[in-house]
Amino acid sequence: MKLKVMFLFACLFLSIGIAIAQSSNATGRVLSAEDNEPIVGATVQIEGTDTGTITDLDGKFTINVPSSAQILVISFIGMETQKINIKEKNRTDLTIKLKPTAEVLDEVLVTGTYGSAKKLGSIVGSVVAIRSDKIENRPSANFADALQGQVAGLQVYTSSGEPSEGVSMRLRGIGSINSSNEPLFILDGSPISGGAFTAINPSDIENVTVLKDASSTSIYGSRAANGVVVITTKRGRGAKPTVSIKGQYGFSEPALPTTRMMTTSQYYDLWKTISPNADFSIIRKYMDMGISTDWQSYLMKDNAPTWQLDASITGVANNTNYFISASHYDQDGVEPASGMRRETLRSNIDTKVFDWLRVGVNLGLSYEDYETNNFATKGNNPYNVATLSRWALP
Known part of the structure; x- marks a missing residue:
């Protein structure tokens, strides 16, 4: 009987020893590879199981690991997931350094700035992004013309066909009777007016992001x-x-053409009926000479040329990023005395002076030389016809 009791206790101690040998604690610390600062709340999990823990304020962790476990998986938002083979390392003092991952950081939006984040519309109700290839391949003095048809609800229009004419934009119609209905325009973080669009070379634009919802006021006011x-x-x-x-x-x-021009005699009869006492001697003179000019065909150009030449250099040298470009743009209008010439120069340079300091300069220079046709704005009267006659005929 005594022998059986001793044998029972020996088996009991043996089973306890086996149970203890089946698991042990693994301890360590999770740090950032960039600055060696502790990562709070990183997940430490045994691969293939639901067993895990998180790091404390000092980045430390303790986890009970079965003897059959081989891999610890350490993960954190914005960091690359890392796997540690605990069979090959000392379990009592692990040091894991996690590196930041660009793929996850692409999903982060920093609010309260003038919008350089890649996911600018993450918290804005409606957003449309237009890449540079949709803009730079459309020859136009005003890059806003290239936005036509690219954004649902965005109206882009000009008051005339002059090459130097500015554009007006409306997002989802008119929102005010007495106040401005123009959207807010932001160029590289600074507010600008729509009148500055003709001074921007479309080839210098990386992208255009249109925020259409009123919820964008949470960022821009x-x-x-x-x-x-x-x-x-x-x-x-x-x-x-x-x-x-x-x-x-x-x-x-x-x-x-949607209308047919009147002949000289028809035009003379019209104004003689409207204003019988006016002096129409010059029109009468042309009519007696048999001159009847179709001014629309005579004055309008059928092949007004437009050409543009761009040159740029871009790259990264040491800690300096640089983009320098120059452009020449020349467009003739289809009407006489109408056209635009523009020269632009842009320099975007920034350099990292220290780990905590980055400085740069965004420089944009533009020279515009244009002429506009005033005939259409003077109205259709016989005195303007006389002016056209002296300009067009010997």
Whole structure:
């Protein structure tokens, strides 16, 4: 009997020893690879199981690991997940350093700034982004013309066909009777007016983001009540300098005429009926000479040329990113005494002076030389016909 009791106790102690040998604690610390600061709330989990823990304020953790476990999985939002083989390492003092991951950081939106985040519309109800290839390949003096048809609910229109004419924009119609209905325009973080669009080279634009909902006021304030158009210009990229030269050529012509012009005699009879006492001697003179000019066909150009030449260099040198571009744009209007010429120069340079300090300069210079046709704005009267006659005829 005594022998059996001793044998029972020996088996009991043996089973306890086996149970203890089947698991043990693993301890360690999770740090950031960038600055060696502790990561609070990182997940430490045994691979293939639901067993896990999180790090404390000092980045430390303790986890009970079965003897059969081999891999610990350490993860944190914005960091690369790392796996540790605990069979090959000392379990009592592990040091794990996690690196930041660009893929996850792409989903982060920093609010309260003038919008350089890649996911600018993450918290805005309605957002549309237009990439540079949708803009730069459309020859136009005003890049806003290239936005036509790209954004639902965005109306882009001009009051005339003059090359130098500015544009007006409306997002989802008119929102005010007495106040402005223009959206808020942001260029590289600074508010601008729509009149500055003709001074911007479309080839310098990286992307245009249109925030259409009134909820964008949470970022830009009450000025964003009519929507926001965020314009971002290009920055330096690539390890080596990249030189780009591009040219475009096109021509413009009037749309198909929708009305038939009057002859000289018809025009004379019209004004004689409207104002019998006026002096129409010059029109009468042309009519007696048998001159009847179709002014629309005579004055309008059928192939008004448009051409543009762009040159740029971009790259990264040491801690400096640079993008430098120059452009020449020349467009003739289809009407006489109508056209625009523009020269632009842009330099976007930033450099990292210290780990905590980055400085840069965004410089944009533009020179515009244009002429506008005033005949259409003077009205259709016989005195303007006389002016046209002296300009067109010997």
